[in-house]
Amino acid sequence: MHYFLTNRGKVRPHNEDNGGVFQNKSHQYLSVVADGMGGHKAGDVASRLVVEHLQEEWRRSEKFHDKLSAGNWLKSAIETANTTVYQKAQENETCYGMGTTVVAVIYGEDFISVAHIGDSRCYLLTSGVLSQVTEDHSLVNELVRSGQISKEDAEVHPRKNVITKALGTEKYIQPDIITKPWQPENKLLLCSDGLSNKIDNSELLSFLTDDKPLEDKAKTLVEVANERGGEDNITLVLSDYCAEKAGDSSC
Template identity: 30%
Template sequence: MGLLTIGAFAKASRLSPKALRLYDELGLLTPARVDPVTGYRHYAPEQLDQARLVAWLRRLGMPLARIQHVQTLNAAAAAQEVRAFWAQVEADTAARRNLATFLIDHLSRKDPAMSPTAKPLGIRYAALSDTGLVRESNQDTAYAGPRLLAVADGCGSQGAPASAAAIDALKHLETDSIPAGNLLNLLEDVIEQAKQAVNSLSASGSSAEGTGTTLTAMLWTGSQLALVHIGDSRVYLLRNEELFQITHDHTMVQSMVDEGRLSPEEAASHPQRSLLARALGQGADTTPDMRLHDAQREDRYLLCSDGLSTVVPTRDIHRVLAEISEPEQAVRELIALANASGGPDNVSCVVADVMELQQ
């Protein structure tokens, strides 16, 4: 078969002539021959597979520059690149879905406490942080109050001040009023304040280079808990005797799991499993996850640093949360389990129970 005109090639490849001309200009799909007199483009039949790949990748929404890179790869590497791209799309979609859910819940002002038959809810809580058995100092900070629950895990030479500064930036939420319709903006503002507090430490001298912290916090609004999360500290919810992890780890290894490049079992023992993809600190991606959770009576929340989650099996965390009724005793038992497993890292826990208030 001879060369195909641009019209015939467009029909066969399901790309428009306009798209083919653009892809030629960008170097994505160069014609086999361009008539020197008329400028008409002609394509070889063997270019159809390449053209169809470009068409499919465009339908996925892949940027043209990334398509150009995919075309330079062998089949296996190209498949891996497409897998990685789609994992990122799904992660971005999940983040937007969470934000959309937050906005819908917030704008619709779902508030069970406004029901004339609803009993007012409150929280009882306990927080504890421990150095562990290996580290010389504790770079974690844990906090629990009537409205604010938070855990931060610092890193770098100024990790301890960084985690403390991040949580200190949120403590005014304990007493500040939350204007109606302004919760989302309030959370964005406090994350920015925490970021600036951490960055001020990083900028204080060369010894503070690489300083950063995770930040996972929940704000009690009277009937809901507003979550802000960045890093690899976690929140678990015990509801109706089932345990759910309601945060997603922002680590490079978790990204590899999401992309299908690692199994969860491989990730658990990966040497870089603590390398953060998002954190508060200079040069890091500081985009937080934000979510609203409708509280139910007898819900139990656990906020913890990775000093607990990386060494204590989920089944043991579940057992402690289900069997030990007092928050203070529960946090002590969880930290004891981490230390019984070698205590290789600082460990911090906050346990909060949702309960009916006595009238």
Template identity: 40%
Template sequence: MKLWGITHRGAVRQQNQDAYAVRELEDGRGLAVVCDGMGGARAGNVASSMAVELFMRKLEEQGQPGDDPQKWLKTAAAHANDGVFQKAVEDPDCTGMGTTLVAALAGNGKAVLLNEGDSRAYHITRDGITRITRDHSLVEDMVQRGELTREQARNHPHKNLITRALGAEPVLLADCFDQNVAPGDYLLLCSDGLSNVVTDQEILYEVIHGGEDEACCQRLLDVALHRGAPDNVTVVLMRC
């Protein structure tokens, strides 16, 4: 498993409220997590950084994933949710903060993914790109009801309004997904700072045809920056 990641504050924001982590486990599987914080001037950064740290620490405490990787990820995400929620309750500067979270554990022909919010995970092969996760957002709900097309959703004024976030409620309601992966397949995790300005087909092109894998995250960031990058941008690429 090969892992790469990059994060940037973008061209407009003064602070980067995204956070991410990648790790290769002892058994060769790859682990990645991306968080996109929300809240006040300081709180979004606190939420995303806390979530990543607590999530990764809890995974370490649990040891190897074993036979139930969904439970392994959910337990860590619930722990992170508890910590962020308590911080938001106890610290007046952090009132109302929260964060998205998308995570993937991949290897041995299988990937397990968890998400809360609108940070995304994609499965990419030479045959195409498939979004694995479903956004927990107002515009995604409108698309599902047939009130908006995908293209209309990309430009909707409320596209950044999410309906679920880690740390916003005392109980986490994260979604989990199982995905088969073959040698040479890719998983890409990103915050909406990328997906709002770079299309799925453009992501596919850069991953498969754009050049060396090691530079792919930078290439995607450069595309976002070239288009004004109004939000923080985080990209993680995993190659099976």
């Protein structure tokens, strides 16, 4: 049902992205993508710390039967991850100013709970319609929301990559929490902006609806992003709600 992939890209000297797909004691899944803040020291440290924290907390968690408890867990886990990253930054000169985006998803039997900070995204495909679940915490998105620029202008804005909210840069922070239905044949994509900046929604829809296995889809998406410049790290999680029995090769 899930496939995680990260790639350094073609320009950056190292990969500041992180992420993964993890199981808890009840065999429920948590997927995470984190993009260490470019231009800041130790962005890779920040993204690694938040992913490791969420993975460890998730490993110890019990089964979530409803969206409220899942959302509360995400909020609490991300807030404590923020404390971990913030304290590390304050105590280590080489890490001062580091931060990271994060987008994380808990998969229930009939719902997903999504938490995010920054401009890493969650997309959901339902009945052939692709929607962006998260709303970027970014300068250009604020300009779009206030009517100062159009969505088309935002795509080419010189400050497109400036984010207005990041994990680890402030002592206290709250993630956005969103809940959506999760049903057979639904598909989900988490990604850093190294992917979303290179592939538009119509192309994403085409990639997600083809019949290739998840691994092939993920590798193709990364290849396309790199072919179009690969200036940033590229990280994604693909998830399918398979109606077939567990173990089917298509899942």
